[in-house]
Amino acid sequence: MKPSWNAASRKIGSVTDNPEEGRPGCPLRSKAVPLSPRGFELIRLQRPLDESYQSADQQQLATRIGNSLEVLGSSVVILGHHYQRDEVIRWAHATGDSFGLSRFAAENSLARFVVFCGVHFMAESADILTGDDQKVILPDLNAGCSMADMADLQDVQACWEDLDQITDIRGVIPITYMNSSAALKAFVGRNGGLVCTSSNARAALSWAFGQVKTISERPKVLFFPDQHLGRNTGVQLGYNPKDMHVWDPKLDTGGLEERQIKDASILLWKGHCSVHQRFSVPQIQDYRSRHPEGKVVVHPECSLEVVEHADEVGSTDFIIRYVASQPAGTKLAIGTEIHLVNRLANNNPHLTIESLDPLVCPCSTMFRIDPMHLCWVLENLQQERVVNQITVDPETKQWARVALERMLATTN
Numbered sequence: 001m002k003p004s005w006n007a008a009s010r011k012i013g014s015v016t017d018n019p020e021e022g023r024p025g026c027p028l029r030s031k032a033v034p035l036s037p038r039g040f041e042l043i044r045l046q047r048p049l050d051e052s053y054q055s056a057d058q059q060q061l062a063t064r065i066g067n068s069l070e071v072l073g074s075s076v077v078i079l080g081h082h083y084q085r086d087e088v089i090r091w092a093h094a095t096g097d098s099f100g101l102s103r104f105a106a107e108n109s110l111a112r113f114v115v116f117c118g119v120h121f122m123a124e125s126a127d128i129l130t131g132d133d134q135k136v137i138l139p140d141l142n143a144g145c146s147m148a149d150m151a152d153l154q155d156v157q158a159c160w161e162d163l164d165q166i167t168d169i170r171g172v173i174p175i176t177y178m179n180s181s182a183a184l185k186a187f188v189g190r191n192g193g194l195v196c197t198s199s200n201a202r203a204a205l206s207w208a209f210g211q212v213k214t215i216s217e218r219p220k221v222l223f224f225p226d227q228h229l230g231r232n233t234g235v236q237l238g239y240n241p242k243d244m245h246v247w248d249p250k251l252d253t254g255g256l257e258e259r260q261i262k263d264a265s266i267l268l269w270k271g272h273c274s275v276h277q278r279f280s281v282p283q284i285q286d287y288r289s290r291h292p293e294g295k296v297v298v299h300p301e302c303s304l305e306v307v308e309h310a311d312e313v314g315s316t317d318f319i320i321r322y323v324a325s326q327p328a329g330t331k332l333a334i335g336t337e338i339h340l341v342n343r344l345a346n347n348n349p350h351l352t353i354e355s356l357d358p359l360v361c362p363c364s365t366m367f368r369i370d371p372m373h374l375c376w377v378l379e380n381l382q383q384e385r386v387v388n389q390i391t392v393d394p395e396t397k398q399w400a401r402v403a404l405e406r407m408l409a410t411t412n
């Protein structure tokens, strides 16, 4: 019987809406709770902002943000994830992926306030990596990541216990993608595993198999939360997709037979990115029929079929570098978040760039960060008030750092 969080005492949308004490990681994390046999509801934590923000137009907000930044000076650093909208990115002191931005904040230790324009797990990662005197802020607490929320610590622990009953757990290395809660990063740190990014997943898996190959006849990786990154990386390393099985946390023993678990090389958590799973093989075929000379580049959070039909696959940083390396006149279809695709198209007028998905596919949670919430955060800082601070508890932080340090030692 799997334990579950009790949401009964929460008041949705109020300041008292904090998950119960003792939950590892940052308590200000939205949480999907089962409300009925039919589905889940996401607990929302962000209160509506007051009228002075809601009624301000974009120009007024821009003026107020600019004024606040002038007053706050070098005490604040604003981080803008690649998938963020342009009206927010224009204020960012640095743009990049979640790990790169967290490192940037840690290197800028004079900045007491780190405003992370991304999603919750990114702000947690920044809090893990920055100094004790730096405070990390997420402008809108409802900016979670649906993929990160698909792997809950208690479900992962239950899975780990099941694996311990069925197979030699010493031969299993847990790996979590950067896009996961601090609690999961700590879990893998405690259990001999590591974190990976979409840039270094291959090195992380190779390291993991190397660790356990002499311990177990059938060494395994338990990879979460994104089954697609795990599967794509396993295939790149030569593992057969037939030896990778999806662990569904809603089912007993993940919905797998004992034999399947024993024989598996990679157990993939049943998680996905709602943005990247939209890309499909018919979209690639359609693009190729319209632009036979065009190239298709996709992110490894896309399905294996999409990756196999694309010309190139890689992280957001890879995609940016790949675009920059193309000669004038090149036609490209890109399978990643639409704000990054549009920015690449605007910044590279000598190329013809379009989204692989003809229907716009923004990351809806990332999109919650807007100038209104950024303005609110900065004006509060001006008044010496820190709102929406993301804090990871010390024990979780310590073990998450172990997992991140293993990643750096393995992949640098």
Ligand code: SF4
Pocket (backbone or CB within 6 Å): 083, 119, 144, 145, 146, 147, 148, 179, 273, 274, 275, 276, 337, 363, 364, 365, 366
């Ligand atoms: S793009 Fe996907 S993985 Fe990235 S934050 Fe949005 S939902 Fe999460």
